[in-house]
Amino acid sequence: MQSVLSVLLNEALPRVLTIAVLIGAGVGLANLAVEYGLVTVIARAGRYLTEPANLPPEVGTAVLTNTVSVTAGYGMLAEFREEALLDDRATLIAVVINTFFGFVQHIFTYYGPVLVPILGVQVGLMYVGARAGISLAITGVGLLAGSLLLRGYEYDSGALEPETPDDEPRTNREKVRSAGESTLERLRSIVPRLAVVYSLVFVALEYSDRILAGFASVGVDEPGAVLEPIAGLLGLPGAAVPVILVSLVDPTTGAITVAPLIGDVLTPNEAVITLLMGSLVSLTIGTVKRSIPFQFGIWGAEFGTKVIVVNVCLKAVFILVAIAGFFAV
Template sequence: MESLVSVLLTEALPRVLTISVLIGIGVGLANLAVAYGIVDVIARVGRYLTEPANLPDEVGAAVLTNTVSVTAGYGMLAEFRESGLLDDRATLVAVVINTFFGFVQHIFTYYGPVLIPILGLHAGLMYVGARAGISLAISVVGLLAGALLLRGYEYDGSVVDPEVPEDGEGDDGGRTHRDTLRQAGEKTLERLRSIVPRLAVVYSLVFVALEYSEQLVGALAVVGVEEPAAVVDPIAGLLGLPAAAVPVILVSLVDPTTGAITVAPMIGDVLTPTEAVITLLVGSLFSLTIGTVKRSIPFQYGIWGSEFGTKVIVVNTGLKAIFIVVAILVFLVI
């Protein structure tokens, strides 16, 4: 077991620094986009998303940013919420809509170059298609929620408008590019000062807790759950999966890529491509708990704080669980 200092320096600190940089980029882009009017340009494309969901045009820029960086996109939404452009309900709708656009970048960075070669073209495309369908369904739920819950909402766009000196002349009020960059930098640093301390505290607590996870396993044994397979076995049997699927599900709990590597040799002999995809989906369903503790809680709490962060986690995790189950049922039927 690593020392407490080692865990903080090798696990928590790098993650906090990386996410802080990406959030800073997102918040900075939001401020610059507003200052230079770039939001208006991006909104022409994003309006196809924002108008049906009754969201302001500025949100379109944040949603589309997710295709490049989910953290940066969340940073932009956090900036819009903190500025008062979005209230909690509108922010939740925007977060749900983000889901598919955040998935798109993973197609090019993970699913395409990593997972499909591991699983093979047939099973790989089936699994990626399932994950894409799950993400798209969640985003559609967000659009429908906005259409119903945000009907009649009015937004005060002036809260994110660039500040223009009262005695300025011309369209930019006499403001230079240096002034604009300085003002955007100051706003970004101000936002980071409120976010980074939360990130540091929550990530530190989570990684320390994970380091002492053996005690958690011991606690499970006390209540009669001596090993995870005791929980997984009945579910695999209920879905008609062979016994070979159980270790794959267990491995996927810890690392989805290792789960794919484990199941790949079984495809065709032990498992059909469809059974392999179902196995990975079941593993991803179980791993939602670990993913929530390891990634979602520290990330969302760091950005939004504990109260609103909890709402985001509950909505995101709940919708993922529902549509993963739907996807499993679809594969069982076809």
């Protein structure tokens, strides 16, 4: 077991620095886009999303940015909220709409090059299709929520306009400096929260053996025993339980574990259901390890909690819907 200092230096610090750089890039791009008047130009491409959801066109920039970097896209939304272009309700709906566009990025960086080769073309495409459908459904919920809950909302687009004294034109150097100063100011409020929360989470995970001891104290010596009735309810063989457990810690290892079972022990449908069950169970670890530090760092504890609750609930609901769909086939 690593010391607390080792965990902080080797686990928490690299993650905080990486996310800080990505957030800085997102917020910096947002500020530069504002300074040069590019927000309106880029937002035209996203108006087909923002208009049905009654969101200001500037949000389209952040939504489309998610296809390149989810962290940068979130950084833009955080900047829009900080500048009072969006209130909490509109921001939350924009976050939900982001879901599918963040998934698109992972198709090219993870699902396509990693999972499909591991699972094989048939099961790989079935699973990726299921995850794409889940993400698209969540985005659809966001669009519907915006159309209903944001009807009649009025936004102050002037909140994003750079302040220019006496309407004097500014040089490129002044625009870049202004964008840089705004970005640094935003990072000063985000990075300390990131550092604190990530440090607490990684230290807690390092000493997670205490959690297993807690299971044992209530008579659950083998955590897999909790999942066996669920697997049985879904008609999955006992071999699915270890896969679900492994997926709890690492989805890629879960895919590697299930791949040899396809055809002999698990049908393609059962393999996809098993992986979806693993992703459903892993929401707990993922929330603690990634969502809480990231969302709290971006939004603060109060609004970050709202974002986490909405995201987790929507994912859980539509994963269950997807499982029911495969189970019914």
